[in-house]
Amino acid sequence: MLRIIFFFLLIIFLCFFFFNWWNQISLFFLRIFLLSLKRETQHYVTNVSLRLGHDCFIKSLVYLSVWILVLRILGRRKFFFTLSFKRFFLCVSFLNLILFLTFSCLNSLIFFFLFESSLIPTLYLILGWGYKVERVNSGLYILFYTIFGSLPLIVIIVFHFLNFYTLYFDYMYFFQDGLIYFCLMFGFLVKMPIFLVHSWLPKAHVEAPVSGSIILAGVLLKLGGYGILKFIYSIFFVLIKFGFIFICFGLMGGVVSSIMCLRQTDIKSLIAYSSVAHMSLVIRGLFSQNSWGFFFSIWMIIAHGLCSSGLFYLSNINFERCHSRRVYLNKGLIRILPNLRMWWFFFNACNIACPPSLNLLREVGLINSILRWCLWSIICLCLISFLRACYRLYLFSFSQHGSLYSILNCLHGCSLQEFIVLFLHWFPLNVIVLFCELIL
Numbered sequence: 001m002l003r004i005i006f007f008f009l010l011i012i013f014l015c016f017f018f019f020n021w022w023n024q025i026s027l028f029f030l031r032i033f034l035l036s037l038k039r040e041t042q043h044y045v046t047n048v049s050l051r052l053g054h055d056c057f058i059k060s061l062v063y064l065s066v067w068i069l070v071l072r073i074l075g076r077r078k079f080f081f082t083l084s085f086k087r088f089f090l091c092v093s094f095l096n097l098i099l100f101l102t103f104s105c106l107n108s109l110i111f112f113f114l115f116e117s118s119l120i121p122t123l124y125l126i127l128g129w130g131y132k133v134e135r136v137n138s139g140l141y142i143l144f145y146t147i148f149g150s151l152p153l154i155v156i157i158v159f160h161f162l163n164f165y166t167l168y169f170d171y172m173y174f175f176q177d178g179l180i181y182f183c184l185m186f187g188f189l190v191k192m193p194i195f196l197v198h199s200w201l202p203k204a205h206v207e208a209p210v211s212g213s214i215i216l217a218g219v220l221l222k223l224g225g226y227g228i229l230k231f232i233y234s235i236f237f238v239l240i241k242f243g244f245i246f247i248c249f250g251l252m253g254g255v256v257s258s259i260m261c262l263r264q265t266d267i268k269s270l271i272a273y274s275s276v277a278h279m280s281l282v283i284r285g286l287f288s289q290n291s292w293g294f295f296f297s298i299w300m301i302i303a304h305g306l307c308s309s310g311l312f313y314l315s316n317i318n319f320e321r322c323h324s325r326r327v328y329l330n331k332g333l334i335r336i337l338p339n340l341r342m343w344w345f346f347f348n349a350c351n352i353a354c355p356p357s358l359n360l361l362r363e364v365g366l367i368n369s370i371l372r373w374c375l376w377s378i379i380c381l382c383l384i385s386f387l388r389a390c391y392r393l394y395l396f397s398f399s400q401h402g403s404l405y406s407i408l409n410c411l412h413g414c415s416l417q418e419f420i421v422l423f424l425h426w427f428p429l430n431v432i433v434l435f436c437e438l439i440l
């Protein structure tokens with residue numbers, strides 16, 4: 001565990017003295033290789049040191065965070081010679097270290113401070129490389145929403161320590177009290193986010209640069225689901241009594257968020273609202289109180305991280321050529337960028353859960369787990385699946401077909417680097433499903 005942390009610190013140290021784009025990318029890929037040398041297939045925690053440890057699930061989230069951040073740096077190759085790129089790389093490296101420590105932490109109090117520390121480099125990305133003046137308002141939104149949701153969480157953790165004198169997740173137990181249950185879950189549900197406290201997410205995505213959007217969708221939204229998974233065994237008996245409240249909110253939020261996607265005119269805003277609809281499915285799976293909902297929620301977190309980050313990168317490719325994110329201006333691209341149309345089709349098909357993507361596997365598992373909880377929920381699930389196909393077809397057809405906007409006559413084609421980044425998003429999303437026996 002310590003050698004992995006020191007490797008993270010080595011990359012940050014090299015940012016100050018021997019900064020080179022190829023060297024840093026090579027070290028990131030070397031880190032992925034070193035993480036994969038030792039495979040954890042057990043469900044118990046190994047490599048315990050300094051209140052840190054990981055199992056097979058935690059290691060999959062570490063892989064996801066490192067992979068997404070590497071692809072984000074790989075996609076900014078042409079900005080390497082600018083003065084801000086070194087600060088950008090340093091910010092991403094610090095965020096990667098914080099995420100690794102958060103996913104590996106075994107102490108609830110340290111987990112809380114690391115959980116909130118990930119907000120600092122994210123705000124720096126939004127405020128430093130955002131597009132418009134409104135990025136300040138979006139930064140304030142994400143700051144106050146997450147801090148407001150996390151204040152009850154720290155109170156409950158301190159309250160538990162004063163009563164039971166332990167802060168480790170394996171020894172935590174909470175009373176069957178609805179107020180304690182709500183305070184414990186509220187901070188994580190805001191971070192995911194659940195419907196009714198989701199308004200910070202579209203604002204942050206629209207005003208953030210593509211790097212911030214990809215990191216938000218690919219990694220940071222997963223911290224909420226991971227926090228629920230860490231505390232879910234401590235509140236299992238309370239979950240049986242009060243879990244149906246959040247499942248109903250998840251079902252309602254999935255339908256309303258899918259309807260809101262159909263009326264969006266901004267591509268990034270549409271993808272952001274679709275993330276809210278997908279995270280509502282994770283919430284329903286986690287609170288459904290069966291093993292299928294638990295394990296397939298984990299794999300939906302990973303599948304959504306790869307698919308949504310690929311869609312945000314595609315929207316940025318369109319923005320760099322059209323200088324607009326409006327759906328009505330990004331039309332007729334099939335005539336001048338036919339290769340990009342293939343990637344739009346691939347990622348939209350994966351988002352709809354077409355085979356052979358990992359989204360199909362997690363969709364089948366989560367729908368079965370929710371139907372096992374209540375058969376009448378099939379009405380909302382059918383609506384969510386139908387509306388998801390509608391807004392994905394709406395996005396694909398509007399961006400690829402129609403009359404060409406006159407300013408697009410001077411477009412330049414896509415580079416090999418952009419195709420490589422898109423391929424590295426799409427390839428693991430469709431290859432992991434081949435190892436579904438290992439997953440199950």
